[in-house]
Amino acid sequence: MIPSRIAQTALYQEVAERLRQRIFAHELPPGTWIDEQALAVDYGISRTPLREALKVLASEGLVTLKPRRGCYVTEISEKDLDDIFPLMAMLEGRCAFEATSKAQPEDVAKLEAIHAELERFAQNNQIERFFEANQEFHLHIQGLSGNRWLLQVIQDLRKVLKLTRLHSLTVEGRLQQSLAEHRAIMAAIKARDPKAAEKAMQTHLQAGREALAKMHTSRAA
Numbered sequence: 001m002i003p004s005r006i007a008q009t010a011l012y013q014e015v016a017e018r019l020r021q022r023i024f025a026h027e028l029p030p031g032t033w034i035d036e037q038a039l040a041v042d043y044g045i046s047r048t049p050l051r052e053a054l055k056v057l058a059s060e061g062l063v064t065l066k067p068r069r070g071c072y073v074t075e076i077s078e079k080d081l082d083d084i085f086p087l088m089a090m091l092e093g094r095c096a097f098e099a100t101s102k103a104q105p106e107d108v109a110k111l112e113a114i115h116a117e118l119e120r121f122a123q124n125n126q127i128e129r130f131f132e133a134n135q136e137f138h139l140h141i142q143g144l145s146g147n148r149w150l151l152q153v154i155q156d157l158r159k160v161l162k163l164t165r166l167h168s169l170t171v172e173g174r175l176q177q178s179l180a181e182h183r184a185i186m187a188a189i190k191a192r193d194p195k196a197a198e199k200a201m202q203t204h205l206q207a208g209r210e211a212l213a214k215m216h217t218s219r220a221a
Contacts, residue, residue, distance in 0.1 A: 012049040013056070015049055020062065023057075023073055030164075031072060034073070036054075058071070076163045084157055085205060089202040089206050091153055091154050091157070092154060092202075093205075095147070096141055096194075096198050097197060098146065100197040103144050110140065111140055114137045115182060121133055130169060137182065142154060168209075168215065184203070185204060
């Protein structure tokens with residue numbers, strides 16, 4: 001009995017991960033109805049592990065289960081973004097506070113190396129490379145906080161944010177503004193000022209939300 005239970009658990013987890021990646025890649029765009037029967041045939045599985053996988057994704061906020069209507073990929077509204085970004089600012093601000101308090105010189109040196117990449121990519125207007133280095137910068141600070149509970153909540157929220165393919169760096173002037181915000185975060189960490197690092201990170205996240213709002217307004221116009 002024990003081996004079959006382990007295999008069953010591994011199966012629905014694998015299915016959840018495949019669907020998760022398809023959602024992040026927007027092969028299954030927000031609002032898409034999940035055809036359970038077609039997916040079960042496509043993956044060569046019964047609908048039981050598929051439904052378990054969908055429950056996992058629903059708990060992460062990536063899909064929405066609607067009574068008598070089925071399962072849909074979650075659509076992120078402007079209100080959702082307004083709700084999520086203040087939380088992100090608070091949580092990542094706390095990460096910056098704790099990271100500044102705990103970071104060793106070699107940790108700060110690694111963060112400086114990532115920041116140097118941000119400077120280089122911004123100078124060359126390499127937005128996608130800047131975006132990737134930006135993610136690495138944030139992940140490194142989160143790791144330095146040493147707070148696994150913070151990391152878990154942040155990762156869950158960032159999964160939901162991946163449902164929108166928009167990122168604020170495409171807004172005119174945002175790349176240089178973001179770079180300036182990273183400089184402020186880096187300066188506070190080097191100065192060993194946890195409160196300043198926290199405030200700089202919060203400002204950075206809030207500015208990102210404001211840039212996304214501008215993007216939405218311009219597209220709606």
